[in-house]
Amino acid sequence: MTKKQIITQLLDCQTDADRMVHENYHRLAQELxxxxxQFHLLLELDELMLDVQNTADAPTVGMLAKSIRVSQNTVSERVSRLEKKNLVCRKPDPKDRRISHVVLTQEGRSLLQRISAQAETSFVRHAMEQMETEELQTFLACAQKMVFCMNQLNSKKEGNKNEL
Structure with a gap:
């Protein structure tokens, strides 16, 4: 097998693993x-809230709708259902009463963390526990080498940016 074929198969394996983790997220979300x-809306809200310092900067229904490419009415309906489950809340805009900002509640954030821990970390850990120690050591060495190579590529790109 050529190096190119091996790389293609490795990338296919990564795609398959990502798909299985993604499916596991969906299954757990539905079980909960x-x-x-609703799950995808919570994920999007969580992503949009990463750099938000206060509720006045939290996304509005309109921003969420634009971000996930659905109508404002659809997002508003989903937000209302998530509010009933105490996973999000709407905070009125202090400057414009017609606008409200959507914020994850602590319960919503905890639910996402729980799903993530079970769907990804626990799932992958259980799969790895089925591998032999020697296989894991080889896998670890290869993964570390790949991360090292990626860091070098990033460093080269950063160096090229600084030269411009």
């Missing part, structure tokens, strides 16, 4: 009473 649309 969320529709896939």
């Amino acid at each position: 009473g969320l529709t896939l649309e």
